Amino acid sequence: MKLEITLPERPGLLHAVPILNLFTLLLFFLLLGPSLVMQSGVAVEMAPSRFQMQRYEDTLVVTLGPGEPLPRIHFGRDPVTMGQLAARLDELHSRGASAKAIVLLQSDMGTPVGVEREATELILGKGFRLAIVGKSAAKTKVTVPKTAP
Numbered sequence: 001m002k003l004e005i006t007l008p009e010r011p012g013l014l015h016a017v018p019i020l021n022l023f024t025l026l027l028f029f030l031l032l033g034p035s036l037v038m039q040s041g042v043a044v045e046m047a048p049s050r051f052q053m054q055r056y057e058d059t060l061v062v063t064l065g066p067g068e069p070l071p072r073i074h075f076g077r078d079p080v081t082m083g084q085l086a087a088r089l090d091e092l093h094s095r096g097a098s099a100k101a102i103v104l105l106q107s108d109m110g111t112p113v114g115v116e117r118e119a120t121e122l123i124l125g126k127g128f129r130l131a132i133v134g135k136s137a138a139k140t141k142v143t144v145p146k147t148a149p
Helices: 013-036 082-094 113-125
Strands: 061-067 074-075 076-078 102-107 128-135
Touching: 061 113, 074 082, 076 082, 082 113, 102 113, 113 128
Parallel strands: 061 102, 102 128
Antiparallel strands: 061 074, 074 076
């Protein structure tokens, strides 16, 4: 004797589950996508600034931080010395990158001023445009000293 199903087949929600999974994945990618963008990757405690910077297309990131006995210097994610930074900037300048690129200088608050000045002069001396990046003043309270009349 052959057995037959007497109830009608109603898959209903079974066909909708893969579509719901797809939309859920798309939603997660759209919501979490901006947080997954590659950043410089070197953590520094920057000084607050009241000014907002525009977005630049071709940027090179140089990060300065305190260190012993020499301060930490990073070109993008790569740790470098001041001499290696000069060599890399020379290489980029010879390829014509200095005409369109801007160097973003992130400096930790614990970085000696002399090192920051040396890096600034090096970058400007190689013909690059320079922007010094700070932390948003909206997140921190910035005290502006009053000038005497």
